[in-house]
Amino acid sequence: MSTNRRHICFLNSVRMEDSDSQLPSDQDQTPEPLLSSVDIFLFSLIAGLLIYWFFFRKKPEPVLDIKPFNAAPPPITESSFIEKMKKTNRNIVVFYGSQTGTAEEFANRLAKDAHRYGMKGMAADPEEYDMSELSRLKEIPNSMAVFCMATYGEGDPTDNAQEFYDWLQGADDDLEGVNFAVFGLGNKTYEHFNAMGKYTDKRLAELGGKRVFDLGLGDDDTNLEEDFISWKEQFWPAVCEFFGVEATGEDSSIRQFELVVHNDINMNQVYTGEMGRLKSFQTQKPPFDSKNPFLSPVTVNRKLNKGGNRHLMHIELDITDSKIRYDAGDHVAVYPTNDAAVVNRLGERLGVDLDTVISLKNLDEESNKKHPFPCPTTYRTALTHYLDINNLPRTNVLYELAQYASDPQEQENMRKMASASPEGKALYQSWVLDSERNILAILEDLPSLNPPIDHLCELLPRLQARYYSIASSSKVHSTSIHICAVVIEYNTKTGRVFKGVATNWLKNKDVTDNGHKHTVPMYVRRSQFRLPFKPSNPIIMIGPGTGIAPFMGFIQERAWQKEQGKDVGETILYFGCRHKNEDFLYQKELEEFERAGVLTQLNIAFSRDQEHKIYVQHLLKKNKEQLWKLIHSNNAHIYVCGDARNMARDVHTAFYEIAEEVGGLTHTQAVDYFKKLMTKGRYSQDVWS
Numbered sequence: 001m002s003t004n005r006r007h008i009c010f011l012n013s014v015r016m017e018d019s020d021s022q023l024p025s026d027q028d029q030t031p032e033p034l035l036s037s038v039d040i041f042l043f044s045l046i047a048g049l050l051i052y053w054f055f056f057r058k059k060p061e062p063v064l065d066i067k068p069f070n071a072a073p074p075p076i077t078e079s080s081f082i083e084k085m086k087k088t089n090r091n092i093v094v095f096y097g098s099q100t101g102t103a104e105e106f107a108n109r110l111a112k113d114a115h116r117y118g119m120k121g122m123a124a125d126p127e128e129y130d131m132s133e134l135s136r137l138k139e140i141p142n143s144m145a146v147f148c149m150a151t152y153g154e155g156d157p158t159d160n161a162q163e164f165y166d167w168l169q170g171a172d173d174d175l176e177g178v179n180f181a182v183f184g185l186g187n188k189t190y191e192h193f194n195a196m197g198k199y200t201d202k203r204l205a206e207l208g209g210k211r212v213f214d215l216g217l218g219d220d221d222t223n224l225e226e227d228f229i230s231w232k233e234q235f236w237p238a239v240c241e242f243f244g245v246e247a248t249g250e251d252s253s254i255r256q257f258e259l260v261v262h263n264d265i266n267m268n269q270v271y272t273g274e275m276g277r278l279k280s281f282q283t284q285k286p287p288f289d290s291k292n293p294f295l296s297p298v299t300v301n302r303k304l305n306k307g308g309n310r311h312l313m314h315i316e317l318d319i320t321d322s323k324i325r326y327d328a329g330d331h332v333a334v335y336p337t338n339d340a341a342v343v344n345r346l347g348e349r350l351g352v353d354l355d356t357v358i359s360l361k362n363l364d365e366e367s368n369k370k371h372p373f374p375c376p377t378t379y380r381t382a383l384t385h386y387l388d389i390n391n392l393p394r395t396n397v398l399y400e401l402a403q404y405a406s407d408p409q410e411q412e413n414m415r416k417m418a419s420a421s422p423e424g425k426a427l428y429q430s431w432v433l434d435s436e437r438n439i440l441a442i443l444e445d446l447p448s449l450n451p452p453i454d455h456l457c458e459l460l461p462r463l464q465a466r467y468y469s470i471a472s473s474s475k476v477h478s479t480s481i482h483i484c485a486v487v488i489e490y491n492t493k494t495g496r497v498f499k500g501v502a503t504n505w506l507k508n509k510d511v512t513d514n515g516h517k518h519t520v521p522m523y524v525r526r527s528q529f530r531l532p533f534k535p536s537n538p539i540i541m542i543g544p545g546t547g548i549a550p551f552m553g554f555i556q557e558r559a560w561q562k563e564q565g566k567d568v569g570e571t572i573l574y575f576g577c578r579h580k581n582e583d584f585l586y587q588k589e590l591e592e593f594e595r596a597g598v599l600t601q602l603n604i605a606f607s608r609d610q611e612h613k614i615y616v617q618h619l620l621k622k623n624k625e626q627l628w629k630l631i632h633s634n635n636a637h638i639y640v641c642g643d644a645r646n647m648a649r650d651v652h653t654a655f656y657e658i659a660e661e662v663g664g665l666t667h668t669q670a671v672d673y674f675k676k677l678m679t680k681g682r683y684s685q686d687v688w689s
Contacts, residue, residue, distance in 0.1 A: 081129040082136045085122065088366045091142050092121035097149040097161030097196060100464050102220075103185050106228055107148045109396050112254060117236055118245050126164040128368060138177035142243045144212055145178065149200050150185040153528070154678070154685060155192025165196070168203045176208035179242070183216035183231055185224060189644040189689045191678070193219075213238040221645065221689055223433070225394050226425055233420040253400050257360035259454040262376050265357055271374040273385035275335065275521070278374075286323045290465065293335055293521035294322045298509045299480065307582040311487040312546065314471070314586075315506055317520055320479045328473040328553030329529035329686070332481050333465040335521040336502040338390060342440055343383045349443050352453045354380035360458060372458055379453055387460040390438050390501045395428060397439075397459045404455075407448035414446075436492040445494075466502040467525065469641060469686055471549040473557035481524070484549040484585065529639070529686045535561045538569040538636040540627065542651055544576030544605070544616050547642025548585055550686055551575075554639070555590075559598040570630065571598060576605035576616045616647070617654040627655075628662040637682045644687035 081093055092114045096107035107123040114121030119142075137143050152158045157165040182204070184197015194217045201215040216231035218224045240246060262270075274280045276291035288294040300316035317332070326332075347354040359375035373386035383389055399418035405411040417428040431437065439460065443449055472482035487507050488500025509518040531554055532539065539558075541551040551573060562568050573590070577583040584604070593599040603623070607613045620627060630636035640651050652674070659670035677683040 079128070079130045080133055081124055082133050082139065084366065085140055085143070088120075088122070090120045090122045091140055092119050092144055092146065093137075094121055094123045094146040094148060095126045095164070096123060097126065097147070097158040097164070099150055099152045099158040101462050102224070103148040103150040103158070105394070105461055106183065106185070107146075110146055110148070110232070112256070113232070113236065115248070115254065117240055117247050122367070125160055125368075127160040131164045131167050132171070132173065134178060135173045135175055137179075142245075143179065144239070145180045147180065147182045147197075147200050147204075148185065149182060149196045151190070151192065151194055151196040154190070155195035157196050161196065165199075168200065171203075171207060174208050175204060178204075178209045179212045180204050180209045181211065181213040181235060181239075183218065183228065185218045185220065187220040187644070187689055189221050189649070190687070191685070193217075212242050223429065226429070229395060229420050229425075253403055255455065255458065256363060257372060257458050258363055260359040260361055262357040262359065265376065269376065270357055271377040272381055273337070274374060276374075281521070288322060288324055288523045290333065290523060293333075293523050294319065294324060295519040296322070296481070296522050297517045297519050298511055301506075301509055301511055304484070304585050305583040308578065310583070311507060312583060312585060313485055313487065313507060315483040315485070315509070317481045317483070317522060318479065319481055324524055326470060326474050326481060326524045327526075328470070328475075328531060328557045329550050330470050330527045331467045331525045332470050332483060333467050333523050333525055334502060334506070335385075335465050336463070336505040337384050338387075338463065338501060339499065339504070340384065342389060343380060346383060346389065346440055346443070347379070349440065350450070350453045350456070352379060354378065354383070358454065360454060373462060379457070382457055386463055387457060388463045389440065389460065390499075391461070392432050392436060393439050393442065393460075398428075398432075400455070400459050401449065401451045404451040405446060405449040407446075410446045410448050414449075435494050436496075436498055437494065441494065441496060463501070469529075469549040470524075471552040473553040473560065475560040476556045481522070482552070484546050484552070486546050527686070528681075529641075529684050531557060532637045536567045536569045538572070538630050538634050539639065540572045540574070540630065540636055541639045541641075542574040542616050542620070543639075543641040544647060545642055546585070547647070548575055550641050551639070552586060552589070555593050555598060559593065559596065562598060569634075570600045570636075572601040572603070572630075573599055574603045574605070574616045574619055576607060578606070578608045580604070580606045580609055615650065617650040620651065620654040621657065624658040624662050628658050631677075632663060635682075637684070638677065639684050639686075641686040644689040648685060648687045
């Protein structure tokens, strides 16, 4: 009972006693005093309780917010980028929609370039600001907004650009007087090439914005870096002409972060690989996401193929008590670590103590990004957990590092590769890209190059999470998530061995190692790759190689639906591999599903078991009448998973030909037919290049 309720009860009893005491007795007509001694006692008791409650009750103790050394305090959320630009005297803002970090990197490079043209820029995450303030940009003289927008999935915005995209769709703001330019990042192997960049450019113009320079379209299927450099080399002269300014001629390297070495620090205050909160790997707290991944124990790690020179693996991650939920078709993101041997070789080549505790502190105190990665930490942790040392360095890294080459020829070649000249582009293409030289290989092959390790750490991009299609259904495996992957390992033109960071790291995640359980930092990312709402709809799944992953989850779920007594439609799988006796993935499980009637058709293309190669698209054409009937008459849903560059295109072509040959459509009608299926959600792709 609450204090207030107790007070009410006391007062009710007082009123009752008052009424009783005021009834005159027949025997005694002597006037009674207004309050009896009982009344006075009760009122005194109530008054005493109230006084005590107000003045002497125990006050709650203030909560002390004790933060570890140098942990980033909660930022004062300045949602107005306009006010921030005014406060810091900036006139160019570069927004980025980034999923893997490349668009963010490009935005930072453009913002940094601005000083060479007498301007001051800032990179900005649209998720952190009120984008409806874009119309106010005209309040800042000679200002403009640049957008580096990546396209994700099937023409979708990246996670951090979703709210901006939603705003663009519904906005009726007047952007007259707002200057803008857009560079899109995409991949031509995907159906909706650069959709987000194109839409942003088109919509800003529709709202009245002034396009300062043409839309740039970067293609990651060829050379995204070259596309960006070529666009940038024309972009800045156009900006100078538009605003009537000239380049300052300052080409010197500008550091964004300063080095702080911690010689005497409590190691409990040092980051050891956490993505966000310090010690988050020791004290795990849901919800789990990209900034707070769950450390999932590996419970199964087995090789799937029976032969051949590749290693295909099935891994199971335990999510018991994590409160993580997933659906068949979702993706699991894992945070890998770099090879310790490569990290050690970098330390030896640069002659540094990798266990030195450091912080890289942003020289711009107004920046939201205080550090390039969690600090304080050690060089070893930064190179192991936070920085991408395996990918091929972009031209801006070569340009910044060139100053540390003592050999004039090596310095000249590095600067040439960072230029927009045809010779420079060709040299970068052959010496870095085609030869697949990562930063260690570059340092090994340029003996006079000796950069300070802190500058190198500033320049290298962040090591990104890797996404895998989940190979299980939560209806069947509620406490585990399954991964199907192939280990990437091959020889490069320089004679070195290239090893994929994540797959080699996962391969070595044994279930137990001397009693120690290996864990994987992970979280789940939702997908639109979903089974039909009605189980009775037929499904056609096409997934060669590790593209079978999401379909293992789909098939498990269809089996569960049958067990629940639901009417389940035809479940047809087209799978492809090289040899039946080598890499027929999940052969036992698939054949069991077929025997049980869950898989109504199991079509396998063994590409190299005969003289002429057979792929999944050939089997589709072989069954064209049945497929057209399922698609055109029975409302079947089509799912494609795997390689975007070749397989997905060839499957597209096969379906167009089926529509033409069996459905009697022209090629144009066939293309339009399947585009409509995509729009309706009946043709879904989970592809990569």
